[in-house]
Amino acid sequence: MTSSQPPRQLSPRDREILRDVIVAYILSAEPVSSRSVSKQGRLGLSAATIRNVMADLEEWGYLAQPHTSAGRVPTRAAYHLFIESLMQARRLPARERRYIDESLQSSPADAGQIMESATKLLSELSHQVGIVVTPALGETVLKAIDFLPLSGRRVLCVVVSGDGFVDNKVIESEEELPREELVRIGNYLTENFAGATLREIRARLLALMAEERAQMDQLLARSIELARAGLSLEQRQGVLLDGTREVLNQPELADIGRVRRLFETFADKARLVALLSQCLRGNGVRVVIGDDSALTSELDFSLVATGYGVGERPLGALAIFGPSRMEYERVIPLVDYLGERLSRALAESFAGEART
Amino acid sequence: MTSSQPPRQLSPRDREILRDVIVAYILSAEPVSSRSVSKQGRLGLSAATIRNVMADLEEWGYLAQPHTSAGRVPTRAAYHLFIESLMQARRLPARERRYIDESLQSSPADAGQIMESATKLLSELSHQVGIVVTPALGETVLKAIDFLPLSGRRVLCVVVSGDGFVDNKVIESEEELPREELVRIGNYLTENFAGATLREIRARLLALMAEERAQMDQLLARSIELARAGLSLEQRQGVLLDGTREVLNQPELADIGRVRRLFETFADKARLVALLSQCLRGNGVRVVIGDDSALTSELDFSLVATGYGVGERPLGALAIFGPSRMEYERVIPLVDYLGERLSRALAESFAGEART
DNA sequence: CCTTAGCACTCTCCCGTCGTGAGTGCTAAG
DNA sequence: CTTAGCACTCACGACGGGAGAGTGCTAAGG
Numbered sequence: 001m002t003s004s005q006p007p008r009q010l011s012p013r014d015r016e017i018l019r020d021v022i023v024a025y026i027l028s029a030e031p032v033s034s035r036s037v038s039k040q041g042r043l044g045l046s047a048a049t050i051r052n053v054m055a056d057l058e059e060w061g062y063l064a065q066p067h068t069s070a071g072r073v074p075t076r077a078a079y080h081l082f083i084e085s086l087m088q089a090r091r092l093p094a095r096e097r098r099y100i101d102e103s104l105q106s107s108p109a110d111a112g113q114i115m116e117s118a119t120k121l122l123s124e125l126s127h128q129v130g131i132v133v134t135p136a137l138g139e140t141v142l143k144a145i146d147f148l149p150l151s152g153r154r155v156l157c158v159v160v161s162g163d164g165f166v167d168n169k170v171i172e173s174e175e176e177l178p179r180e181e182l183v184r185i186g187n188y189l190t191e192n193f194a195g196a197t198l199r200e201i202r203a204r205l206l207a208l209m210a211e212e213r214a215q216m217d218q219l220l221a222r223s224i225e226l227a228r229a230g231l232s233l234e235q236r237q238g239v240l241l242d243g244t245r246e247v248l249n250q251p252e253l254a255d256i257g258r259v260r261r262l263f264e265t266f267a268d269k270a271r272l273v274a275l276l277s278q279c280l281r282g283n284g285v286r287v288v289i290g291d292d293s294a295l296t297s298e299l300d301f302s303l304v305a306t307g308y309g310v311g312e313r314p315l316g317a318l319a320i321f322g323p324s325r326m327e328y329e330r331v332i333p334l335v336d337y338l339g340e341r342l343s344r345a346l347a348e349s350f351a352g353e354a355r356t
Numbered sequence: 357m358t359s360s361q362p363p364r365q366l367s368p369r370d371r372e373i374l375r376d377v378i379v380a381y382i383l384s385a386e387p388v389s390s391r392s393v394s395k396q397g398r399l400g401l402s403a404a405t406i407r408n409v410m411a412d413l414e415e416w417g418y419l420a421q422p423h424t425s426a427g428r429v430p431t432r433a434a435y436h437l438f439i440e441s442l443m444q445a446r447r448l449p450a451r452e453r454r455y456i457d458e459s460l461q462s463s464p465a466d467a468g469q470i471m472e473s474a475t476k477l478l479s480e481l482s483h484q485v486g487i488v489v490t491p492a493l494g495e496t497v498l499k500a501i502d503f504l505p506l507s508g509r510r511v512l513c514v515v516v517s518g519d520g521f522v523d524n525k526v527i528e529s530e531e532e533l534p535r536e537e538l539v540r541i542g543n544y545l546t547e548n549f550a551g552a553t554l555r556e557i558r559a560r561l562l563a564l565m566a567e568e569r570a571q572m573d574q575l576l577a578r579s580i581e582l583a584r585a586g587l588s589l590e591q592r593q594g595v596l597l598d599g600t601r602e603v604l605n606q607p608e609l610a611d612i613g614r615v616r617r618l619f620e621t622f623a624d625k626a627r628l629v630a631l632l633s634q635c636l637r638g639n640g641v642r643v644v645i646g647d648d649s650a651l652t653s654e655l656d657f658s659l660v661a662t663g664y665g666v667g668e669r670p671l672g673a674l675a676i677f678g679p680s681r682m683e684y685e686r687v688i689p690l691v692d693y694l695g696e697r698l699s700r701a702l703a704e705s706f707a708g709e710a711r712t
Numbered sequence: 713c714c715t716t717a718g719c720a721c722t723c724t725c726c727c728g729t730c731g732t733g734a735g736t737g738c739t740a741a742g
Numbered sequence: 743c744t745t746a747g748c749a750c751t752c753a754c755g756a757c758g759g760g761a762g763a764g765t766g767c768t769a770a771g772g
Contacts, residue, residue, distance in 0.1 A: 164506070
């Protein structure tokens, strides 16, 4: 019935008006009237003219009215068009770039801390929720492994990945081992397996076990035992979230039902990871709006995401999550820049000396 | 004008009625009418009689009416009385005790993971927000310290506390050190300083430096350098929170203003720590209701808290945070039991073999 | 043919009114 | 001291009308 006319090439003026409507709506969060667009004066057209165009735009499916006598609101299609060709993605202001750089390379830090900083930066600079998916440890390359005696047969296993991630885990050995022995085991494993992914290492250990079952010396036997326990880090890709508090001030969250659904969305980390993982490959920023995905559907929320990684190897993803009515002009460059910088920071922490 | 009569000893019947009102309110979250108390039939009194008593209780300051023609609602004083002498703190059901025990001593874990489990248990079993304050690392006793080479001059410092807490930190040494040297340094420091608190160690290192400035050998010099960097862990007492989602379902959070204030409260971790730290000393559960404290004032929220620690040494605090209308009969035993079990779990992780 | 002024129309939103029902306080009888 | 009865109060929801914002349409003007 509505939107009969299939969307076609918009005239430049239509585009200008659509753009103005979207920008106004992003600022005000309220339906935009023809009059307000006209009064803004950028185009020198009367409200009536604007009105005609807006009626067209509604027919093409770019605008919608909450009710007859209200202004108009952009649709998902409008946001997509806006992002693709209407907005001018201004570069991130120098101040913010500097701020990001400083925050990211402040004092020596492990990759985990860098991730936390990144999450905080995302939310701080966008006033939305910042999300970072940390790498799945199984895919990560071993740099060093080390064991420390705790009490009794308990041993602390410290794993350092090539990208600077550190994880530790308490394991229980079959017999009590003295510190020196643990050091030897650590050395042995580090020397033999550094550079392989944890997944590969596990496979090689199994092969070793099968092969030399008879003639294994004690060091090897113990090494295998401890390594299997210590490297069985769950595949947990972590999800870091920050800025939930900021986003509560958004007018779209004036209704508590929505707040609840939002938090349920956050609670379901698995789904978050699944969605964001799709943004891993392919460089550049991806934007998921409204019910492009079940995740953001009912909330009218959007996700601006990109991947990060070292070299060609994708490691994880980062994103901003907020109302569809979002300052894409600011937020997209932010995600873009931060993704790049995060990758750089990890590469440095990997390469060591590559500091600028 | 109101509450003219100073509160005196309540008659047994008054107490029974007050108790019923509180219990009913805790369940329903709605003002309790005389009729509903009467109909419940536990006392066999008519609504009118109940009404008289309730009028008295209001005068003594135990009940309040939101408006003239509404039922009555307990005041802070009522909750305090309830907790002290009206309620029967039933023991935690065996099922829940078992669940806690299992969750807390599942597979070898470091103290940090235990803390996380505890936080989750608190919120899960109470449907409120669970809070755990982790120990200030400065007060903690060193068990072992270890260094791992990263890239270049970067070194990963792993500190294990006597209570099973593990922390790592990336530091930068003055010169690049090989793995063996780092192991030697770690051994040296562990042997000489295990058992002292980090604070003491820092003091002793300073003394050492001053004293032997001239004749320091290289090992000592390097040890001092690395230890100073590695042990300068910020005094950060962590705050773990869980269950924010659950608490959103409470009817008291139907208003978003409150939700916001709640999250602001959570964001101000420093104040949370300060308040909870008061619950460290003195064993037993402490309850802070409504505006006994600025923190919970406007929200009409309460805090049920207790401390945990190993032996005589208090380490941190744990608490449940939720609407004043809270199932104290369930929640207080829960906090009590969990505090005890958490202390036990840490003691075991310390003592090593003390497992049941 | 495009633009614009004018105007009627349609909604939502805001208020004030009113009826209803829950709950109370008081009084008088048991 | 308890309880039934009754009048009173007050929040809540429904109803209704007026105001204002915004639209769509039409007809005049460049």
